[in-house]
Amino acid sequence: MMRQHELVGRVLRYNPQADEELLNRAYVYAMRAHGSQTRASGDPYFSHPLEVAAILTDLKLDDATIVAAVLHDTIEDTEATREEIDRLFGKEIGALVEGLTKIKKLDLVSKRAAQAENLRKLLLAIADDVRVLLVKLADRLHNMRTLHFVPPSKRTRIAEETLDIYAPLAGRMGMHEMREELEELAFRHLMPDARNMIMTRLAEMREKNGAIILRIEHELDEQFKARGIMAEINGRQKAPYSIWRKMERKSIAFEQLPDIYGFRILVDTVEDCYRALGVVHTTWPTVPGRFKDYISTPKQNDYRSIHTTVVGPGRQRAELQIRTHEMHAIAEYGIAAHALYKDARATDGTALSTDSAAYRWLRRTLDLLSEGDSPEEFLEHTKLELFQDQVFCFTPKGRLIALPRGATPIDFAYAVHTSVGNSAVGAKINGNVMPLISQLNNGDEVEIIRAEGPQTPPSAWETVAVTGKARAAIRRATRDAVRAQYAGLGKQIVVRAFERAGQKYAADKLKAALPRLARTSIDDVLAAVGRGEMFSGDVVKAVHPDAKDERVKAPAPDKTEPGWFGLDKASSLVFKVPGATESGSPNAIPIRGLSGDLPVRFAPNGGAVPGDRIVGILTPGEGITIYPIQSPALMHFDDQSERWLDVRWDIDEDRKDLFPAQIKVNVINEPGTLAQIAATIGENGGNIDNINVTARSPDFREMVIDIEVLDVKHLNAIISQLRAKSVVSKIERVNG
Incomplete structure (x- = not known):
């Protein structure tokens, strides 16, 4: 074990102005604090912090860092306290020791969320004072040098942790020699x-x-x-x-x-x-x-x-x-190796020069903590940033952009600015128009082609992007867009709920009622209603406690009456919509299809097409599911009146969007039957999405075909053409 004079001598060799008295005091304090504690090797525990300090003297670090290394296990493993460390050695050293104490029990191969939170703690401690990282890396290096004394079960976990996090962190901080030794020691235990x-x-x-x-x-x-x-x-x-x-x-x-x-x-x-x-x-x-x-x-x-x-x-x-x-x-x-560590801290107290690229990377990584990413996303981003090598590309104006190897113009766009990434629709690489998924090479000049106005990037970009920043921005933009959809749907539902109660929707009145709804903003309320997490009637009552919903029981509903959206049961709740027509009430929520600005999907079995009378069912977390009024599936929602929505089609005649429907066709079992069915649908402008064929008898087959059409007229025309085929014995539309 290293003697007291040996430690002081190592520091004096590179720093003749070192505070010998401080170093001696720390040595004696730590030795007494650890007392008779021993390591797995049987050596006195105090030998470990001394070896950590010795590693840091090879890096020629300042007195405070060396003392923090000697004391780094005292608060965690002995009766020492932060207050005592502050009193005896000063608040600077106390803060360093406490930063190391907070991350001492780091377990980076535990459950994913816990792993992410631990990594957050590590990086936050580093950001407060980067010297914490230097001591932590030296601590890990000595533990790896003595890993053969640890039981095999713990040995694998510690080696994996080192290879996954600590070695890459050392590399990112530019400490190549330490990274290489950490990798070599982990490699020796993991893959001998x-x-x-x-x-x-x-x-x-x-x-x-x-x-x-x-x-x-x-x-x-x-x-x-x-x-x-x-x-x-x-x-x-x-x-x-x-x-x-x-x-x-x-x-x-x-x-x-x-x-x-x-x-x-x-x-x-x-x-x-x-x-x-x-x-x-x-x-x-x-x-x-x-x-x-x-x-x-x-x-x-x-x-x-x-x-x-x-x-x-x-x-x-x-x-x-x-x-x-x-x-x-x-x-x-x-x-x-930076001068601030050789000549102690700067006069303003900063721990690392802000013109250091390693410091700037660390700050960028930590900025994600304030952007609302989940722990898992933060962990993924950080690991991506740690492990990737680089390519260097240029903007048309000559700005240099460093990206991970394998990056695409999508990553480039987000590296320039988040708004550039969100609005990207194409790219020119070295003057040639190229796909956004093209891999970039060193020296490429990249120009991003942008769309005008606010845009939401396709969620599929997340699987293409390489950088954590791009992935996080895409996820965030997708979440914001979905939230905006739910809030938009929620507002339409709430406005109509106010109208049914004979009241007028007013944002200022709703804002005043937020405490009663346990929400912090109007958007939170509207999004909750849109997601089906909050009943619109509760919103109305929070603003107007005496308001009544006009929906009433109807013992014998007339299914031929315009505006009826109930079911043929004596106990049904009936939605009476004054002035409703075949296309729905004038105040009904407009449905434009899957590409609209509301979270919409169609009935899973049977779909719905323009021309059908339709009903919207609000499904929590999924938005509106559109059913044709004749769908038997609506019986399942008969007693859930709060989920029924008055909806109508709002289709632009110039657009040729296709909508889902399902048909059941009984056909003769002979060669070429399927080809005739498919050809007829294709010739009439329909699109087959899926076919399920079932053998009903040796001579007949039943085909259930998911088909996409323009509207009811288009669907009926295809059904008529199929019915005329000699191989077709029966055909009908499925209403799931």
Whole structure:
């Protein structure tokens, strides 16, 4: 176990102005607090926070972070309190320790909603002070280094959690070295056979190509010296987990990987980076499509470097990464390499420079917390953002948009602005009109073609979009549109309920009655009525307590009377609609079909078509179901008067929308019968949606056909044409 003077000495080596007294006090306090506690390995528990602190000294972090690491388990696992930490070590360190305490029992492989909430807590703690993440990652790294002491059942859970969340988070914060070690340790426990196979193949390749690798390194050194470029060259081997992930992602064999071996070339200036690149490209042939310039277009985690792959001696492919020493520090240590962490906090108390791309990503992710996404959606978005690599595209004005690999113009549009995404109807990629589902490539110039006025994106876009931002925006727009539909339907229902009660609907009066309806806004009330969650009569009574609904019992209804919407039973409730006609009351809710602005569907068995007298049944959570008045299914709603709606057709004669109906056809069982039926329907402009054929006898078959037609006249014409066929013995319309 590390001694007190060793910890202080590690900090003083990179920060001679460190507060020794503070470090010593924290060491003694934590040691006494943990007392005789032990870890699964049998070691004193206090050894764990010391090792966490040691990892952070390698990152050269400030005193407060080192002290928080030493104390990070005290509030959770000992009798220490936040108040005591604040009093002894200051509120800054107290806040760091409490932030770590809140997320100590993070369980990211539990139920999905709980997993999402835990991830929210983690990111919120990080947002308050990003140093919480640095301590948490160091804590996880030491736990992974000692995972072999943990029981196998817990071992798998912790390794999966590390691979799913912590390693990608380290990568997003630009901490490549820590991410790689976390991935390697998790890989060792989760897939030992796959790792051993890759390690064996790497050893064989090293033995076979070792001399070639040394030769490439030597030739690079000679070429740079000859041109006066001071460069540090380090050969490296791709990590086993990175090899496995690429093999899985691209479905290729080990031998097909182009970049198992690579070299990092570190130079002093950006100019030297491009000079070194020129030397490399004039010495060996390059591999097409393997050049990436992350200096001119940095990654979102601040990573900057030039990548290129060449074919070296012995036809051996090698990837080269060319960067400055400063870029290398940021590539390895990410946010921990920023000056604010080397020289303590900024004078304004901010924990991380706001010009850091990693910080900006974190803030964007956390902005979703205030946009009403469900926990599951937030989790999905964050995981998508953590795992995706990038492509860089441009707007016509030259603005750079970084997107995940596999992104489409839909993702591009939402990355520009949510309103651009919602109104997108097409895209031009490099000047050519392309589908919105096209995958984008590095360097593409994308122009989004937009519709005028407010638009709602198709819900199917959610399955095409790659970015969490686009998916969340599409879901939100779809929910808003559905809510608007329900609110629109609810308003029509409420207005008619007020009219039946002899009152006039007034928004200001309804607003005053909101407390009695337990709703916070008029839209909430209207949407609840539209969804069938609230009875319209209750709304009327909340505004006018003495109002009466004019619906009355009718012992013997006359089914021939215009305006009758009841059923032929003595106990039926009857809707009397004054002035009703065959098309419904003048005040009835207008129905335009599935593409209208109300949540409408048609009777599941039999449908309804223009020309039918229709009834609307309000189904909770589903909107209006339209039935023809002759449908026997209406008997099921005979005693549910609050669900019956007065509706009428409102069809534009210029539109040729098709509506659902169902016919039952008894036919002779002979070859070509089905072809005749289908051809007759098609020739008469009908559309077959579904056919169900049942054998009634050896000689006859019964066909139940779901058909789409313009109106009743169109349906009757098709029925007449079918009835005239010699293969048809009987035909009738189904009214489910």
